[in-house]
Amino acid sequence: MENSIFVLITIVGISIAIVDVYLKKTGLPVIIFYLIIGLLVGVSGLNILNSHGLNEIYFLAIEIMVALIVFEGAFAINIESLKRVSSVVRKLISIGFLVTFFASSFVVYLSGLLDLQTSFIVGSLVTVSGPTVISPLVKRASLNEKVKAVLIGESILIDPIGAIFAIFVLDIVLSGIHADPIFWIFSRVIIGILFGLIASLIMWLCLRISKKFEKDEILLLLVGSAVATFSFSEIIADGSGLLSVVTLGVMLSGMDIPSKKEVQKTQDIFVRISIAGVFILASAVVDLNVVIALWPKGFIVIGLIVLLIRPLCVLISSYQSSLSIKEKAYISLVSPRGVVAAALAAFAGEKISSDDGAIVVALVFLIIVITVVSQFSYAGLLSRLLGVESMKALISGNGEISKRIADELSSNGYQVLVILSNEEDGYFDNSDEKIKIYKGSAADEKFIHSLNLREVNIVAGVSDSDENNLLFIQIVKTIKPDVKSYALVNTLDSITAFESLGIKAIKKADAAASSLLELMGNPSIHNVIGGEGEPRLVLEVEVARGIKGKKVKSLSLPNGVLVILIHRKDDEVVPRGETVLQNGDKLLLFGRSTNVNLARDMLLQFN
Structure with missing residues (x-):
């Protein structure tokens, strides 16, 4: 096993050097290259890397690397953007999650690939997307704040929920319905959130006690707290670690942390290493012969999940939301599967009997490859066609x-x-x-x-x-x-x-x-606009047709955003709550830059 660990480290190290330095310039998603490398060194290729050689280290390595990836995604989340679309995200990770699970399970079962019980395992595995694939896709497509917030928020929050739920379904399928797995899932959710909140409180106290941290010290503090929180949560209740680091990351993202942007960029190095390791390990156990044998049923199943079930979930979850039809359409067509699906499939494949286990791993591997390749290829073009790009x-x-x-x-x-x-x-x-x-x-x-x-x-x-x-x-x-x-x-x-x-x-x-x-x-004004924390912004937005005739107080602008002046033809109006907006009015907004940009996007959507 010792040699297998060094083989893994060597493969990951060489892969990062080749993929992130050279192959990344091709413009293709880097995880595709990692999946190919995993196939080459795994059971379908040279067979120098497999789960049997690494034993318990295989799943432990995947767990820790997934935890770091999910923490980084949660820490980078925009809380204010998420608040504007929180109802959509909340429904996607609850109602949409269950619709995806049941509909995908029955589609797999009706295809004849697996029996009903094993189909439920596949259904639980394909419910998650993940920040490893969504984050680079969002950056590549340059999306507006609302669409970006929904996709990022869903991918980060659904990962730990999907992981816990998949293990719960696997336990039910393998051991039958009884009190233990039902108690298990609720206890893991409660313990994970609790430890995440405790860890975030400790971090808040540390930042309050001393504010003179260097960038490297902040980075070590964040990564160290994430690893410690995950490990301690797993010791107390195995399976609760992912939710604890997500809770910690989301709480930290809302705090005023010194050198936050610089730390996030540096933290990306750890995430890149983790992404390489997880995808190589996950694809190393895939049998290509089984993947090929899935034609055509497996491809039809994936088509139905992507083109029918996903849009149905978005339609239900975004009903009566502030999202436009075009924004809903974009979110419906973008949901690539990522690292958690890959890791859980490898875990489930080991627990199920050989034939069905191989099919589960192959089917999840196939949906990851198809969704990542296809959706990365059309994400930018689709954002331009639907007009959901950032300005x-x-x-x-x-x-x-x-x-x-x-x-x-x-x-x-x-x-x-x-x-x-x-x-x-x-x-x-x-x-x-x-x-x-x-x-x-x-x-x-x-x-x-x-x-x-x-x-x-x-x-x-x-x-x-x-x-x-x-x-x-x-x-x-x-x-x-x-x-x-x-x-x-x-x-x-x-x-x-x-x-x-x-x-x-x-x-x-x-x-x-x-x-x-x-x-x-005007030193006082300068201090307000240029003080510590997030910068303030003054921005002019023209009144759209959809809000003409509305009162200022009914605009429901983000917290802290003020309409400080209205330019109306050749006049200037100091607004009050009862001021009625007219066509051609230009609103002068003031507030924190993030909130002002959200207000702008919200007002422009009424065009």
């Missing part, structure tokens, strides 16, 4: 000003496209997935046309050349005339040329002087 901003120019603007827009929910000449470098890197760098000339019309500007709402020219800025914005406005355009002007004489074309322009010296005077003259 985009286009910037031309390098330097500190360009970087600051890009960072602010990115943090406020925009997908930012930055054009740099081939010579420009130094200020931008590829660490932020919301900021995409394009090398080329901002004055090249053919190049600008190639950027797909359909979803661009804002364009800004901030290079050192007024001529290039003017030409760049003119090209963009020929493609999209209604785009909001801004420019930083280097010489005073150029301002008239910009303003004559409807471009809002400001001279560099004026911008610096205004900022300094505001800081000198």
Whole structure:
């Protein structure tokens, strides 16, 4: 067994080096490569890695790595976004979960692949999606906040619930219905949540006692607390660990933690290693001959689960919600299966008799591959067709000003496209997935046309050349005339040329002087907007047709968002709760940036 452990470490290490450094550039989901590597070294290939060689270490390694993955996903969740769609997520992980379980089980049974009892095991395994596949898909497709919140929230919360439920169903199938498994499932839920809450309270106290933590110290504190919480919860009640780390992660995501974004990026390294290990281990026990033998029944089953059962669940769960029809359609067609399904299938396959166990593993493996490959391939295109993408901003120019603007827009929910000449470098890197760098000339019309500007709402020219800025914005406005355009002007004489074309322009010296005077003259306002914690944001949103005639107090804006002013034609109205909105009104919103962006998305959906 000792040699098998070193073999596993070697395979995972080499795989990460090859996949994350080289094969990732192909644009394909990395888990596909890990699944292929698992097949090559597992029972269907060289047979140098299998569950028998690793014994108990096989399932222990999977459990710990899954716990780290799920914790990272829970810690990255946007609590305020989740609150806006909490009813949809709540129904998806309850009503939708049960509909998926029963409907999938009966579809498998009616196909004749397995008996009814074993079909229930498959049904329990395919209920979960998971942040390992949803998170990269959401980043790839650049979705709006509501759709992103539903998909991420569902994937994170359904993982531990699905894991506990799958083990519960497996126990029922193997030992029959009796009091033990029923007591087991409720006790694991209660204990998991309880330990997660206790751990989060301890973490909160640690952060309150000392606020002077370095980024590395915060990272160690978070990872250490996750591992300790999972392990201690498992010691007290095996099977409760996943729910405890999810509870801990969700609670921590709502806390004001120093260097939070930087820590999340660094924490991603642990998650990448865990993802590689889990998918390689899970696919190593898959028998390819059994997978091939599933044609055509297995493929029909998967088609029904993806194209019929999933949309039905979303339709039921999102009834009378704030989601638009297009947003519901997108969520219906996106639900790839991930790491928990793979890990649980490997576990279930070992517990069931050889033939049925092999079919269970093969069927779950097949649904993971098909959903991941197909949905990753069409996720971006589908988001554009249905109009559920996040808003985009286009910037031309390098330097500190360009970087600051890009960072602010990115943090406020925009997908930012930055054009740099081939010579420009130094200020931008590829660490932020919301900021995409394009090398080329901002004055090249053919190049600008190639950027797909359909979803661009804002364009800004901030290079050192007024001529290039003017030409760049003119090209963009020929493609999209209604785009909001801004420019930083280097010489005073150029301002008239910009303003004559409807471009809002400001001279560099004026911008610096205004900022300094505001800081000198209004320190209290500056402290409110630039203080500690999440930055505040002032944003203008035009009243949509669907809310014309409504009162301000009936808008149900997110917590802490204020309508501080209404621009109405040539007048300015200080709003009250009873103020009735009119067509063409522009609302000036103020609050925490996350909440203001949610309010904007909510108001724009009434168009």
